[in-house]
Amino acid sequence: xxxxxxxxxxxxxxxxxxxxxxxxxxxxxxxxxxxxxxxxxxxxxxxxxxxxxxxxxxxxxxxxxxxxxxxxxxxxxxxxxxxxxxxxxxxxxxxxxxxxxxxxxxxxxxxxxxxxxxxxxxxxxxxxxxxxxxxxxxxxxxxxxxxxxxxxxxxxxxxxxxxxxxxxxxxxxxxxxxxxxxxxxxxxxx
Numbered sequence: 001x002x003x004x005x006x007x008x009x010x011x012x013x014x015x016x017x018x019x020x021x022x023x024x025x026x027x028x029x030x031x032x033x034x035x036x037x038x039x040x041x042x043x044x045x046x047x048x049x050x051x052x053x054x055x056x057x058x059x060x061x062x063x064x065x066x067x068x069x070x071x072x073x074x075x076x077x078x079x080x081x082x083x084x085x086x087x088x089x090x091x092x093x094x095x096x097x098x099x100x101x102x103x104x105x106x107x108x109x110x111x112x113x114x115x116x117x118x119x120x121x122x123x124x125x126x127x128x129x130x131x132x133x134x135x136x137x138x139x140x141x142x143x144x145x146x147x148x149x150x151x152x153x154x155x156x157x158x159x160x161x162x163x164x165x166x167x168x169x170x171x172x173x174x175x176x177x178x179x180x181x182x183x184x185x186x187x188x189x190x
Contacts, residue, residue, distance in 0.1 A: 019083075019102075019104055019181055019183075020083075020085075020102040020104070020183050022076075022083075023074060023083070023085040023102045024102070026074070026085075026151070027100075027149055027151045027152045028149040028150065028151055028152075029146065029149050029152060033146055033147045033149065034144050034145070034146050035144060035145050035146075036142060036143070036144055037143050037144060037145050037165065038143070039051040039143055042143060042165050043165075045063070046164070046165040046186055048063070049063060049186055050143060050165060050166070050167045050184075050186065051140075051143070051167075052140075053137070053138045053139065053140060053169075054138060055125075055126030055129060055130070055138060055171075056088065056099060056101070056124075056126055056182075056184055057088065057124040057125070057126030057127050057130075058126060058127075058130060060088060060098055060099065064090055064098070066090055066091050066092045067091040068088050068089065068090065068091065068098070068124055068127070069088070069089045069090075069091050069124075070086055070087075070088065070089070070121070070122060070123060070124045071086060071087040071089055071097075072084055072085075072086050072121045073085045073086060073087060073100075075121065077119075080106060080107045080108035081104060081105070081106060081107065082104070082105045082107055082118060082119070083102075083103070083104050083105075084101075084102070084103050084105070084121070085100070085101070085102050086100070086101045086102075086103065086124075087099070087100055087101075087155060088101060088124060096187075096189075097155055097156055097157075097187055098186065098187050099184050099185065099186055099187065100152065100155055100156075100184075100185045100187075101182060101183065101184045101185070102182070102183040102184075103125060103180055103181070103182045103183075104180060104181045104182075105118055105125065105179065105180045106177070106178055106179060106180065107119075109173055109177040109178065109179050110134070110179065111132065111134065113132060114128050114129075114132045114134060117132070125171075125180060125182075129171075129179075134173070134179075135173065135174035136171055136172060136173055136174065136179055137171070137172050137174075138169050138170075138171055139169060139170045139171075139172065140167055140168070140169045141167075141168040141169055141170055142167065142168045143165065143166070143167050143168075144165065144166050144167070144168070145163050145164070145165055145166075146163065146164060146165070146166055146185055147161055147162070147163055148160050148161060148162045148163070148164060148188065152185070156187040156188060156189060157189065158187065158188045158189060162188050163188070164185060164186050164187065164188040165185075165186055166183065166184050166185040166186060167183075167184055168181075168182070168183050169181075169182050169184075170182075
C-alpha cells in the first residue's frame with residue numbers, strides 16, 4: 001500500500017508539512033503519520049476525489065450532489081498571506097465533514113473582490129475562484145496516506161489510527177503567480 005517516497009515526493013511532503021506544521025501539530029499529526037503514496041495505490045472513492053487537477057470544492061459537490069460549505073477552524077493572517085485550517089462540509093445531511101484542508105492563500109495575487117470574499121471566511125476557496133471567474137491551474141504536487149490522530153478522527157467521526165488519503169497541490173494564476181498552496185485530507189468515510 002504505502003511506498004517509500006521518491007525524493008521528489010519527499011521534498012514536496014516536507015515543504016508542505018513545514019508550511020502547515022502549526023496546524024498539523026494542533027491535530028497531533030507528526031511527519032511520521034503522513035506517508036507518500038502513488039495515485040494507483042489510492043482506493044476508490046478516494047482516487048476519484050483526489051487524482052485530478054480540478055478544485056476540490058466542485059469535485060465534492062458533483063460527488064455528493066449538494067453544495068459544500070466552509071467551516072474555518074483556525075486562521076492566521078500575516079501581511080498578504082492567509083493561513084487557514086478548514087473543514088469542507090456537506091450543506092445537507094447535518095453538515096457532514098468531507099475534507100480537512102490546510103491552505104496558504106497569497107492575498108496579493110487575488111483581485112480585490114476575491115480577496116474580500118476570502119477574508120470573510122464563508123465561501124470555500126474553489127467556489128470563490130469559480131464564481132469570480134479567476135483563471136487558474138491546479139498542479140498536484142503529491143499524494144499521501146495519513147494515520148488519523150484522535151483530534152482528526154473526532155472531526156470526521158471516525159476511529160483513530162484509521163488511514164485515509166490526501167493530496168498536496170499548488171494553485172497558480174494564469175500569469176503563473178501562486179494563488180495558494182493546499183493540503184487536503186479526505187474523511188475516511190467519503
